[in-house]
Amino acid sequence: MAVSLRSRARLRHLVQSQQLSRQLLDEIFQRADEMRASPHRAAGRLQGRVMAALFYEPSTRTRLSFEAGMLRLGGQTMGTDNALAFSSAAKGETLEDTIRIVNGYADVIVLRHPAEGAAERAAAVSDVPIISAGDGRGQHPTQALLDVYTIKDEVGRLDGVKVAMVGDLANGRTVRSLAYLLAKYREVELTFVAPPQVAMRDDIKAHLDRHGVRWREVGDLDVVLPQVDVVYQTRIQKERFTDEESYRAVKGRYVIDLAAMRRLRPDAVVMHPLPRVDELDPEVDSDPRAAYFRQARNGMHIRMALLDMVLS
Structure with missing residues (x-):
């Protein structure tokens, strides 16, 4: 599972999806494949290394999959679930100063x-690799990595794939990061399905235009379902709204339920970054096209591959 020194140098930090070339994506996916197929061969690769998890927002899948990946690689972990309340940030310490301090304790943050x-x-201030686990409404590059990996695994290709992104696209860092990565592949078509209040932001549309990626905005999800390979459903993020009334105006607009699944092609899949609220009916879980739990499991292998790449 060795990777060239050149590749490791190109992945000092991971803070944006745009950093990742198609060649580097292929290397990460190959390494994740190997770790998924033979996890015992990765045991001990990062023995003696320490990962610090600084989470200023809640997390289940991202935090635990990073920790599980580090432990499976033989390393150790430390950190906090609520750094805003249980770190010196509560005393007014800047993020930059916290990073400088944690540099002395950990090999990766x-x-x-x-x-x-x-x-x-x-x-910008760290001497050890920084891996973003999500920054506000900005990006979530490791989620995008596992999403693209899942599409490749489930659909069998990335070039020419047709993806519908549904739900809160303005506030969804997962869909933003995924759009950046999919733009690296040929003949990809993206369909944005969202209430106007939370439509995909213009910076992503401009990026897609610059890279020749076809995209469209459609209001009727039923029309879109038979036309795509992947439905990437997202929740309306209540925590990003300033008032309850604005949230309720868009909540529940688009739902994947059994009726929606009947419109979906037999070879298409439904993905979701989770957690879900009411936009994804649990009755869909037993459908083999429901890929979201497999998607979540892929997160550990992708994050193992990243940790191994920046530390080994």
């Missing part, structure tokens, strides 16, 4: 922060 751009700020 996994950071989740509510402020867009926080991961870039951390990387």
Whole structure:
């Protein structure tokens, strides 16, 4: 599972999806494949290394999959679930100073922060690799990595794939990061299905235009379902709204339920970054096209591959 020194140098920090070339994506996916197929061969690769998980926002899948991956690689973990309350941030310490301090304790820092751009700020002052675990409404590059890996695994290709992104696209850092990565592949078609209040932001559309990626906005999900390979469903993020009335105006607009699944092609899949609220009916879980729990499991192998790549 060795990777070239050149490749490791190109992945000092991971703070944005745009950093990742198609060649580097292929290397990460190959390494994740090997770790998924033979996890015992990866045991002990990072023995003696320490990962610090600094999470200023709640997390289940991202935090635990990073920790599980580090432990399976033989390393150790430390950190906090609520750094805003249980770190010196509560006393007014800046993010930059916290990163400088933790540099002395850990070999890699996994950071989740509510402020867009926080991961870039951390990387600018850090002597150890910074891996973004999500920054506000900005990006979530490791989620995008596992999403693209899952699409490749489930659909069998990335070039020419047709993906519908549904739900809260304005606040969804997962869909933003995924759009950046999919733009690296040929003949991809993206369909945005969202209430106007939470439509995909213009910066992503401009990026897609610059890279020749076809995209469209459609209001009727039923029309879209038979036309795509992947439905990437997201929840309306209540925590990103300033008032209850605005949230309720868009909540529950688009739902994947049994009726929606009947419109979906037999070879298509439904993905979701989770957690879900009411936009994804649990009755869909038993459908073999429901890929979201397999998607979540892929997160550990992708994050193992990343940790191994920046530390070994």
